[in-house]
Amino acid sequence: MKKFVVLLAVLGTLALFAKVAVAGQAADLPTLEVALPDDGMFGLGGQYLMDKGIDRKHGFIVKPRWAALAEAEKLVAFGTVQLGIATAESAVRANLSDIALRLISPYQTPHNSILVRKDAPYKNLKDLKDKPFAMPPEVTSAYNNFDYMMKKEGIQIEKFFQLKKLGAAGISTMLERGEVEAGYSWEAHASKLLATGKYRVLVTPRDELNRILNTKVKLLGWLGTSESWAAKNSALIPKIRAAWSEMIKGVQNDEEHFRKHAKRLFGLETEEELKIGWSRTKQFFLPGDFPWPDKANLDIEKRYLRESTEMGIFPKEAAKFIDVMFIP
Numbered sequence: 200m201k202k203f204v205v206l207l208a209v210l211g212t213l214a215l216f217a218k219v220a221v222a223g224q225a226a227d228l229p230t231l232e233v234a235l236p237d238d239g240m241f242g243l244g245g246q247y248l249m250d251k252g253i254d255r256k257h258g259f260i261v262k263p264r265w266a267a268l269a270e271a272e273k274l275v276a277f278g279t280v281q282l283g284i285a286t287a288e289s290a291v292r293a294n295l296s297d298i299a300l301r302l303i304s305p306y307q308t309p310h311n312s313i314l315v316r317k318d319a320p321y322k323n324l325k326d327l328k329d330k331p332f333a334m335p336p337e338v339t340s341a342y343n344n345f346d347y348m349m350k351k352e353g354i355q356i357e358k359f360f361q362l363k364k365l366g367a368a369g370i371s372t373m374l375e376r377g378e379v380e381a382g383y384s385w386e387a388h389a390s391k392l393l394a395t396g397k398y399r400v401l402v403t404p405r406d407e408l409n410r411i412l413n414t415k416v417k418l419l420g421w422l423g424t425s426e427s428w429a430a431k432n433s434a435l436i437p438k439i440r441a442a443w444s445e446m447i448k449g450v451q452n453d454e455e456h457f458r459k460h461a462k463r464l465f466g467l468e469t470e471e472e473l474k475i476g477w478s479r480t481k482q483f484f485l486p487g488d489f490p491w492p493d494k495a496n497l498d499i500e501k502r503y504l505r506e507s508t509e510m511g512i513f514p515k516e517a518a519k520f521i522d523v524m525f526i527p
Contacts, residue, residue: 203481206351213302213430219457225268228255228258228259228260229258229259229260230260230261230262231254231259231260231261231262231281231282231435231439232262232263232264232280232281232282233245233262233263233264233280233281233282233283234264234266234272234274234279234280234282234283234284235259235263235264235265235266235271235283235284235363236265236266236267236268236270236271236284237265237266237267237463237464238267238268238367238379238464239268239310239385239386239387239464239465240306240307240310240386240483240484241271241284241306241307241418242265242460242464243450243456243457243460243464243465243480244306244307244446244447244450244484245261245263246263246456246460246464247446247449247450247453247456248261248287248331248442248443248446249261249263250456251449253442253445253446254442255497256404256442256445257439257441257442257445258435258438259435259439259442260527264280264283265281266468270285271283271284272284272285272286272289273423275300275423275425276289276293276298276300277298278425278427278428280368281424281428281432282303282422282423282424282439282446282466283422283423283424284420284421284422285300285302285421285422285423286340286419286421287302287340287418287419287421287500287503287504287524288339288340288343288344288513289338289340289423290302290421290423290524291513291517291520291524292338292513292518294517294520294523294524295513295514295516295517295520297420298424298425299425299427299525300423300425300426300524301424301425301426301429301523301525301526302421302422302524302526303421303422303423303424303429303436303439303440303443304421304422304439304440304443304444304491305418305419305420305421305422305485305491305496306419306420306421306443306447306484306485307419307420307447307483307484307485308405308416308417308419308420308483308484308485309340309341309344309404309405309408309417309419309451309483310385310386310405310419310420310480310483311341311344311384311385311389311403311404311405312322312383312384312386312389312400312402312403312404313381313382313383313400313401313402313403313404314374314381314382314383314384314387314389314392314393314398314399314400314401315380315381315382315398315399315401316374316380316397316398316399316494317396317397317398317399318399319380319399321380321381321401323401323402324349324401324402324521325352325354327360327380327381328359328360328482329359329360329361330360330361330379330380330381331360331361331363331373331378331379331380332360332361332362332363332379332380332381332382332383333362333363333364333365333369333370333373333374333378333379333382333383334362334363334364334365334370334382334383335364335365335366335367335383336364336365337364337403340419341383341385341404342364343507343512344404344408344419345383346507346510346512347408347411347503347506347507347510348404348407348408348411348510350510350512351411352437354439363378363379364415367385367388368388370382370383370388371384371388371391373394374392374398375392381401384405386476386479386483387461387464387465387467387472387476387479388464388465388466388478389479390465390467390472390475390476390479390480391465391467391472391476392465392475393475393479393488394469394471394472394475399419399460405417405483408503409473412499412502414496414505416485416486416489416496416501417499417503418485418496418499418500418516419498422439422443429526436526440491444489444491447484447485447487447489448488449480450484451484451487452487454477456479457473457476457480457481458473458477458521461473461476461477464485480497492527495524500525501522501525502519504517504521505518505521508521
């Protein structure tokens with residue numbers, strides 16, 4: 200009996216030491232506040248990284264700062280948090296405003312869809328000439344991507360369509376009320392509409408961008424930071440990238456994780472919504488074996504930004520920031 204009591208005491212002491220050691224190890228890891236949008240794919244990936252402990256595995260701890268998409272982008276652009284969602288387009292706009300925003304690692308491909316009613320007669324975008332068309336506003340990558348696509352076809356979108364500029368909820372509402380003929384939405388808002396059986400995808404902008412740029416992967420949705428933070432924390436950047444890559448590979452193969460957070464992040468609840476939402480959302484992540492840094496894909500992204508600047512989508516002064524925005 201005494202031996203048993205002694206054994207329990209020893210085991211208890213070892214467990215205490217182990218707990219203290221783990222706590223000490225966690226205390227030694229830097230905590231990084233990361234702006235995560237509470238609406239969409241970027242938030243899904245950030246949640247996965249935390250749920251699976253990928254951040255700690257790679258030597259840091261993520262403290263999430265959840266916010267609406269536009270607000271999350273502002274938090275990282277203004278340096279309120281160390282890291283967070285950014286796009287190449289928002290980085291251009293930030294640098295034009297003397298905010299030195301830098302891009303560390305990409306996350307996904309454009310995850311937008313242009314939807315019309317299932318029985319609508321439209322076969323392509325040109326069929327929507329002079330028709331009311333709901334889409335995100337000018338300060339979004341979605342608008343800039345679309346503007347670029349259509350300018351390549353010789354079309355000025357502000358003159359060609361009757362644009363109604365709204366957020367995702369507004370786009371869905373206008374479609375459902377029949378107030379517009381088409382809606383430019385993103386995942387998983389698009390999937391929620393498709394699950395009703397009332398709509399179909401007219402065009403997937405990512406496919407058009409891939410065709411125009413002659414690439415298989417068009418980058419979108421970056422992990423961004425300020426130039427000053429990146430300079431002071433250069434040793435952390437490879438660890439962050441390694442964690443980010445592991446997260447991308449894992450999240451697109453984890454349907455259970457998607458379903459667990461689908462209601463909070465996407466507003467998806469019914470089985471049909473979840474089924475469609477998962478099958479569509481996972482296709483928009485970067486390929487699991489996508490390497491970063493990767494010169495070929497980075498060159499394509501820079502070409503897209505340079506051509507956009509030449510087309511007048513961004514002011515001509517943007518050209519001087521395109522190379523420096525990306526951290527090697």
